[in-house]
Amino acid sequence: MVKNRQLKTNGGVAALTTILMIGGIAVEIIIAVTATSYLFVQSEFGSKLSSDAFLVASAGVQDATMRIVRDKSFTQSTTTLSVGSYSADVSVCKDLPCAALGKHKILSVGKAQSRRRQLEAILNVDSATGEVRLESLKELSL
Amino acid sequence: MMSVASSGLFLVLRSGQLAQQNEVSSNLAGSLIDGVAAVSQGNWHSIYDLNKGSSNHYRVSTSTGQLAIQSGDENLTVNGTSFTRYFYADNVSRDGSGNIESVYNSLNDDPSTQKITSTASSQIGGSPLIVSSIIYITRSQNFVFKQTDWSGGSGQEGPITSINNKFASSANIDFSNTPGSIFPIPTNLNYIYVADTNNNRIQKFDSSGNYVSKWGSSGSGDGQFQHPQGIGRDSAYNLYVADTNNHRIQKFDNAGNFLLKWGSHGNGDGQFDQPRDLAIDSANNIYVIDFLNDRVEKFDSSGNFLIKWGSQGSTDGKFKDPEGIAVDSNNNVYVADTKNDRIQKFNSSGTFLLKWGSTGSGNGQFENPTGISVDSSNNIFVADSNNQRVQKFDSNGNFLSKWGGSGNGDGQFGSPADMVIDSQNFVYVVDAQNNNVQKFNSSGTFILKWGSQGSTDGKFQSPTGIASSLAQCTGASEECNLVSSVFDTGVVSGAGLNTIMWQGSQISGQVIFKIASSNNSAGPWNYSSAINVSGPNVQVKIDPSLSNKRYVRYKLIMDSNQSNSPRIDDVILSWSR
Numbered sequence: 257m258v259k260n261r262q263l264k265t266n267g268g269v270a271a272l273t274t275i276l277m278i279g280g281i282a283v284e285i286i287i288a289v290t291a292t293s294y295l296f297v298q299s300e301f302g303s304k305l306s307s308d309a310f311l312v313a314s315a316g317v318q319d320a321t322m323r324i325v326r327d328k329s330f331t332q333s334t335t336t337l338s339v340g341s342y343s344a345d346v347s348v349c350k351d352l353p354c355a356a357l358g359k360h361k362i363l364s365v366g367k368a369q370s371r372r373r374q375l376e377a378i379l380n381v382d383s384a385t386g387e388v389r390l391e392s393l394k395e396l397s398l
Numbered sequence: 399m400m401s402v403a404s405s406g407l408f409l410v411l412r413s414g415q416l417a418q419q420n421e422v423s424s425n426l427a428g429s430l431i432d433g434v435a436a437v438s439q440g441n442w443h444s445i446y447d448l449n450k451g452s453s454n455h456y457r458v459s460t461s462t463g464q465l466a467i468q469s470g471d472e473n474l475t476v477n478g479t480s481f482t483r484y485f486y487a488d489n490v491s492r493d494g495s496g497n498i499e500s501v502y503n504s505l506n507d508d509p510s511t512q513k514i515t516s517t518a519s520s521q522i523g524g525s526p527l528i529v530s531s532i533i534y535i536t537r538s539q540n541f542v543f544k545q546t547d548w549s550g551g552s553g554q555e556g557p558i559t560s561i562n563n564k565f566a567s568s569a570n571i572d573f574s575n576t577p578g579s580i581f582p583i584p585t586n587l588n589y590i591y592v593a594d595t596n597n598n599r600i601q602k603f604d605s606s607g608n609y610v611s612k613w614g615s616s617g618s619g620d621g622q623f624q625h626p627q628g629i630g631r632d633s634a635y636n637l638y639v640a641d642t643n644n645h646r647i648q649k650f651d652n653a654g655n656f657l658l659k660w661g662s663h664g665n666g667d668g669q670f671d672q673p674r675d676l677a678i679d680s681a682n683n684i685y686v687i688d689f690l691n692d693r694v695e696k697f698d699s700s701g702n703f704l705i706k707w708g709s710q711g712s713t714d715g716k717f718k719d720p721e722g723i724a725v726d727s728n729n730n731v732y733v734a735d736t737k738n739d740r741i742q743k744f745n746s747s748g749t750f751l752l753k754w755g756s757t758g759s760g761n762g763q764f765e766n767p768t769g770i771s772v773d774s775s776n777n778i779f780v781a782d783s784n785n786q787r788v789q790k791f792d793s794n795g796n797f798l799s800k801w802g803g804s805g806n807g808d809g810q811f812g813s814p815a816d817m818v819i820d821s822q823n824f825v826y827v828v829d830a831q832n833n834n835v836q837k838f839n840s841s842g843t844f845i846l847k848w849g850s851q852g853s854t855d856g857k858f859q860s861p862t863g864i865a866s867s868l869a870q871c872t873g874a875s876e877e878c879n880l881v882s883s884v885f886d887t888g889v890v891s892g893a894g895l896n897t898i899m900w901q902g903s904q905i906s907g908q909v910i911f912k913i914a915s916s917n918n919s920a921g922p923w924n925y926s927s928a929i930n931v932s933g934p935n936v937q938v939k940i941d942p943s944l945s946n947k948r949y950v951r952y953k954l955i956m957d958s959n960q961s962n963s964p965r966i967d968d969v970i971l972s973w974s975r
Contacts, residue, residue, distance in 0.1 A: 311533045314533055382542075385542045388538070
């Protein structure tokens with residue numbers, strides 16, 4: 257009877273160990289899948305946010321350009337432009353030392369949650385007529 | 399185990415699908431915005447003219463081989479999944495500093511900025527997945543009309559697409575002595591305006607009696623008259639006409655353009671029964687002789703009734719068919735109380751101060767005094783109509799001098815109706831019977847006369863009112879002005895007008911612009927309010943309401959203090975396609 261009881265006890269321990277092992281593996285699989293899925297989804301939403309940050313930065317450049325068209329002397333220190341639920345920090349400077357003589361530089365940092373994209377526009381501004389021409393537009397790393 | 403495995407597999411697959419659809423949606427929304435921006439660069443009105451708001455969905459189509467905006471959603475299939483995308487546009491306003499306002503205010507609308515919202519959506523597991531992106535786009539593709547020379551002279555109305563050295567018209571502007579520059583020519587001329595009563599018009603002359611212009615015809619429309627008898631000028635060079643048989647006052651600018659009117663037939667406040675004459679005080683309040691109501695009514699310069707005084711009678715403060723009125727430099731009011739053969743003096747509130755005169759032909763007596771005027775020393779001149787003479791008094795009614803006599807020779811009168819005294823104290827007397835105007839010095843010495851009976855330019859039919867205006871190249875008088883040719887932007891649906899600027903020098907005086915735009919090269923040209931540009935090389939924003947017209951022109955007004963005038967070398971008008 258004792259021997260039989262020992263056999264039964266050993267069998268139970270082995271089964272429990274197996275169950276715990278399998279359960280642990282299952283939990284690890286779930287965690288791994290969840291984490292993978294989360295990161296996967298996050299990276300794709302991050303891509304969307306990054307795209308929005310770029311658009312918001314573009315809006316900042318557009319707005320600043322229009323303001324320079326209306327005032328060839330226009331400059332501003334960093335100012336926030338709200339674009340929907342996101343925003344752009346836009347600064348405008350002109351001539352030396354920030355830009356070459358007769359040129360304006362627009363720096364626009366678009367922000368969409370944690371994502372940021374920065375655009376730099378260089379404008380040629382005719383000092384006599386105020387006529388504005390876009391010389392270059394490029395993205396700068398942050 | 400199976401459950402865990404299937405759940406894990408489902409989660410992986412679902413998250414993968416979600417991420418993929420999200421990325422596709424984001425790309426679709428972003429590329430739609432790129433398309434909208436590209437279309438706006440080609441033709442701003444393709445976007446600006448759309449119906450606004452989230453309920454108006456549009457898509458960018460390439461079905462015609464070019465990017466074009468069409469109404470409605472766009473359905474696409476990407477990797478076997480159906481997507482719907484669209485955009486909508488919203489107007490944008492800017493505050494006084496040019497900042498985009500977070501809440502749109504139609505009063506501050508910026509016709510060169512639009513807010514674009516792009517949306518792409520799909521279904522995942524029966525639930526919608528919606529991705530939106532927002533951007534501002536602007537009409538920043540700019541150009542300039544730059545005029546650097548006007549020496550080609552006037553007469554070019556346009557429209558023109560490239561600027562040359564000509565313009566439409568000018569007055570008192572030197573555009574030829576220094577090619578490439580223009581200057582004002584202060585003339586210091588007095589102009590005389592005559593209410594040509596039975597011709598139902600106003601005629602304008604220089605101080606030598608040379609005909610300049612006219613306006614008005616018989617009728618009751620704006621700018622028409624029925625027997626106009628009185629005329630006066632305010633400090634802003636606007637003219638007011640007592641339109642007697644229309645029982646109203648009409649206000650014009652000094653070129654005769656109608657501005658406003660007020661009054662109707664009756665005896666209530668602000669009504670008239672044959673307004674015969676008017677006078678204007680230093681605050682530009684208007685005092686009107688209401689002939690058949692035997693009273694004076696006072697209005698502000700917009701025609702709002704202020705006060706009235708007087709009724710029929712011959713005691714102090716009452717009138718019997720009064721016909722003339724004048725105001726001195728202290729805003730005291732003098733009334734020619736015609737049928738009582740006297741002059742009454744009041745303060746600006748209508749309080750009686752003094753009176754003088756009685757019936758007769760002696761010094762200080764009158765027979766139907768109809769016109770009255772005040773010189774710069776507050777001497778009072780009275781057109782003593784039936785005595786065919788002018789009498790001069792001090793401001794207390796003491797007789798000083800007289801001149802005239804019955805006849806139609808130089809210095810004689812048939813029926814002197816009214817008079818005006820110009821800035822140099824010359825006296826101009828309008829004679830309703832002789833149909834002429836005679837000019838005298840302040841002592842009554844005859845200088846010249848002009849006019850005869852008729853209805854052609856420079857002739858009169860029973861003229862009864864007269865006023866003067868000094869041409870000094872002031873901004874208000876616009877006596878020194880140049881009107882550009884009509885510039886054609888070539889933008890059929892209308893250009894954005896950005897700024898106006900001039901280059902040159904400005905020791906003193908000022909330069910004022912007025913802008914007019916139209917979709918018709920022949921106008922009409924309704925000029926904006928004055929844009930006072932504080933100096934050379936200063937850009938001033940053009941009122942956004944003038945944008946979205948194809949044709950544009952400017953009127954520049956040069957203000958001079960006589961000794962040092964501004965010099966304009968360039969005029970630059972910035973616009974956007």
